[in-house]
Amino acid sequence: MSAYFPTMGLEIHAELLTDSKVFCTCSAEFGGTPNSRCCPVCSGLPGTLPVLNHKAVEYIIKAGYVMNCEISRFTKWDRKNYFYPDLPKAYQISQMPRPVCLSGNVKINVDGEEKIIRINRVHLEEDAGKLVHDDVNRISLADYNRCGIPLIEIVTEPDFHSADEVIAFLEKIKLLLQYAGICDCKMEQGSIRCDVNISIAPKGSTELGTRTELKNLNSLKAITRAIEAEIERQEELLDNGERVIQQTRRFNEQAGETVAMRSKEDAHDYRYFPDPDIPPIIFTEEELEEIKNSIPELPEQRIERYVSEYSIKKADADIIVGDKRVCDFFEEAVSEYDNPKAVANYIIGELMRRINLGEADMDALKFGGREFARLVQFMQTDKISQANAKTILREMIENGGDPKAIADRDDLWIKEDSGALAAVVDGIIANNPKAVEQYRSGDQKVFGFFMGQANKALKGAASPKAIQEYIRKKLSE
């Protein structure tokens, strides 16, 4: 048991899903040939004038609402000066004293316990470019495609005391931003990034210890490992009577340890001052109300609706809503076949099982929710047996296609051949007098035995309902 407790706060950067950049009309899409999505404005040439993209402002207001923030009625822009090759203007347009959003809160759930994380502020700024270091030729290359992509910075209060809480919060923020349609939150593409401020203090202490900042963490797994490694490092220092130095550190994934990048002594003086090129904004109540009303249904509301209107189990609703791609697929399927419970069961029981096995990829499915829904409908209405539905789904995963066309081609429909049904069931009953005797003397359990035998022998020549009815009739004769 550790004698210390950790305290953490987060700074999250999320790129907004606007078509163009925040102060020019260049594409804000990820990637592209280096320096192909730049213009004189975003590459910082003298004499150019930035023009604010109002979509970015609308998106940060939405972000503020989904995090229960207060939205400022007045907001302005500041220049944050620093000299680094990824920033051609030598300053970043950001917001210091008057951010768009202030003091919000987000609910998280860790080990069944609810907790509120307070949001200090959310402001809008522009992203910097990217440097590619070529160690072989000992040169660094600058790609300015990312320069000027709108970015929100979410700053939390120091409300976290474990890596699990940090991860639960990040997952919640990702879902909120994705469902609100303002960020795709692809960590692997850097569209959401997280820095962690972390300190430890002796248990029972009311004062926080000296903090360090962990930067450039690029996956949830790396964040968990980095936090644990940094807590351990700080504990060792204090145990040995040494002190923690305030500094910025990065995580070395191979070594599993954090490494100093720079200390407080060489911290930047950003010399903030108001940007003279972009006028401040004043929002009217009507504008804010309109933006608020345009926010799509959020994860918690969806879960509630699935449970109350669709009678889906809470745990199942959590699974579906927990991945927006799955949830979109589910909504599409339900619009085709209005049986949400059956659709949800088959998504979780079959589709997601295969995805977890690595047989299918949600990002590259060869069929849509509509085709999937038709397959579920065929099964629910006794047109296709469960076994054949699985065969058809496998075919759809491998080669795509429509379930009806596959069933036609491979002859997979239930045929309701009453002659075959009678012959098979009569045979089973004649060959199993003992089981028949058991059933007739009140042991209902053996009914499953007859069903199993008949299903196996009939191979889709009759629906489960027809088989069941016929067996029941014969056994009660």
Ligand SMILES: [Zn+2]
């Ligand atoms: Zn540009």
